[in-house]
Amino acid sequence: MTDRSFPHAGRPAADVLADLADKRSGDARWAEGRTFGLVFDGGDDVRAVADAAAHLYLHESALNTAAFPSLGAIQSELCGWIAGLFHGPEAAGFLTSGGTESILLAVKAARERALAERGVTEPEIVLAESAHAAFHKGAHLFGLTVCRTPVTADLTADPDAMATVVGPNTALVVASAMDYPTGLVDPVPEIAALAASVGASCHVDACMGGFVLPFAEMEGRPAPTWDFRTEGVTTISADIHKLGYAPKGVSVLLHASRELRRHQTFVFDQWLGGLYATPNLQGTRAGLPMAAAWAVVSHLGIDGYRHLVRSTLDAADHIRDGVRGIEGLALRGDPVHQILTFASDDPDLDVFAVGDALSARGWHVDRQYPPDCLHLTVSNGNVSVVDEFLGDLAASVEEARSATSGGSGQYATID
Ligand SMILES: Cc1ncc(COP(=O)(O)O)c(C=O)c1O
Structure with a gap:
């Protein structure tokens, strides 16, 4: 049974740290390479640069980038670099805390856009059964209806099946590059065209693939079409804390243009605290993952x-x-x-x-x-x-x- 009494007297740091080390002893042994997923280890040099950057930014807050302009610069540089990598010359976005938050914000942005541009009040998301659970979470949180379609025999999303449910209420159509359950890249051009046919958004979930597919293409490996070169793609998410090899807590959500990005942000001043503007679901944001990601990407x-x-x-x-x-x-x-x-x-x-x-x-x-x-x-x-x-x-x-x-x-x- 867990001891539920709040510690009365504090304990020496050495004791506390020894306890923490002990608690970790049963955790996954990622440093020995025995964990397939969860922790992504870029090697000694990548860990060292991330550790040093994390130490520098352990206490900084990204809630107010006017107070911490370095974090504003870190965010816009990383977004710009990744937009370039994904061939989106006009693309603009923000860093988020992970793949789920990027997806939630893509769902929210698609809903706001569908309402603003097409008056959609009962928005729907069209997705394959291989799409990540975070889209269902987003639909649940933001009040959208999910239209879920089967995958084809090759286990990728089926644009024909999706076409049967795309309609005037569609706010978002989802493609995965690659999907979590099988690691396959969906037929993004067909899916994006479906979205465009009704004026809906198309999100490409590249949380897993974003830091693999561009480099695989440079290496001459099979290069499916999935990024902003694809007509109709409006948002892309990519997790720097997965195959980008940054420590946990950082992903990016990019919109095809600055104009589309405004559907992501929340701006409010009808309370006694003045202007409150956030690009994310979080309020206070840790600077640590952003700085560590910037350091890892710059280093690699x-x-x-x-x-x-x-x-x-x-x-x-x-x-x-x-x-x-x-x-x-x-x-x-x-x-x-x-x-x-x-x-x-x-x-x-x-x-x-x-x-x-x-x-x-x-x-x-x-x-x-x-x-x-x-x-x-x-x-x-x-x-x-x-x-x-x-x-x-x-x-x-x-x-x-x-x-x-x-x-x-x-x-x-x-x-
Ligand atoms: C394709 C895909 N999308 C989204 C996510 C969610 O990312 P996170 O766990 O960082 O929230 C994952 C996680 O594995 C994923 O594989």
């Missing part, structure tokens, strides 16, 4: 990201090859980037029992459904342990043949 540059993407995609390819060679496992879809998912094609093999056996060996992989499958987001931190992982995966499959799993619980329960 295009060359650094190309290097990280090259080794990460090679590692993901290697794991896919290994999975193909293990009897009983079946890859889902045909992703070619850093995400891979596999199910069991053997009725006597419970893939979650494979997950249990991997956990017992110190690996963290995500579990998802339907269908029951294991999900890996490969990143730089995993590159050196790929062969060890494949060996443990084969052993885990053998072990799991005689077991069934405790379940799919990938997230701790909320209490």
Whole structure:
């Protein structure tokens, strides 16, 4: 039972820190590369520059960038750099706290735009069943109706199915580049054209792909069309705290133009506190993640990201090859980037029992459904342990043949 009494007397810092270190001992072992997802480790030099920047900005507030102009500059420089990377010469945006906040704000902006430009009072979001849960959260919070459509046999969003539900109330049509469940890139041009056909917004969720696809294209890898070069795309989200290798708490939401960006912001002065203007859902914003992201992106540059993407995609390819060679496992879809998912094609093999056996060996992989499958987001931190992982995966499959799993619980329960 947790001790619920508020600490009476304070304790020496050394004691407190020793306690914290102890609390962490059961956490995922990301620094050893054994966590596929959750923490993205760019290597010693990237961590060092992030640590130093975080230390500099530990206490700064981005609520008021007039008081902290450096944070205003950090935000506009990062947004400008990423807009350039995504081929949006007029694109403008703001930093947010993560992929979910970027998506929530894209939903809110699409709703405001649909009301302002087309008088839509019962707004709808059209999305595939592979789109991230955060869009449903946004619909729930901002009062939109979700029109959810099935994916095609190749597991990408189906523009034909989406076309049947796009109509005068559509405020937003969603494409993923890439989607979380399978790591596939949707047919963005077709989806964006659908949105444009009714004057709706089209959001490309590049939370996972934004810091991979541009560099993969530079590396000569398959280059789907997904960014602001695509007619009809109005917003793009990309998470710097994922494959951008910045510490947690930072993503970007870009709009195709400054004009469209105004639907994101909230400006209010009908209270006793004067003008209150925020671009985000948060009020007070930490400067730390913004500064650390700026430092990491500046440190890596295009060359650094190309290097990280090259080794990460090679590692993901290697794991896919290994999975193909293990009897009983079946890859889902045909992703070619850093995400891979596999199910069991053997009725006597419970893939979650494979997950249990991997956990017992110190690996963290995500579990998802339907269908029951294991999900890996490969990143730089995993590159050196790929062969060890494949060996443990084969052993885990053998072990799991005689077991069934405790379940799919990938997230701790909320209490
Ligand atoms: C494609 C995609 N979109 C959005 C999100 C949500 O991002 P966050 O967890 O940073 O809020 C994720 C998270 O994995 C994602 O993979």
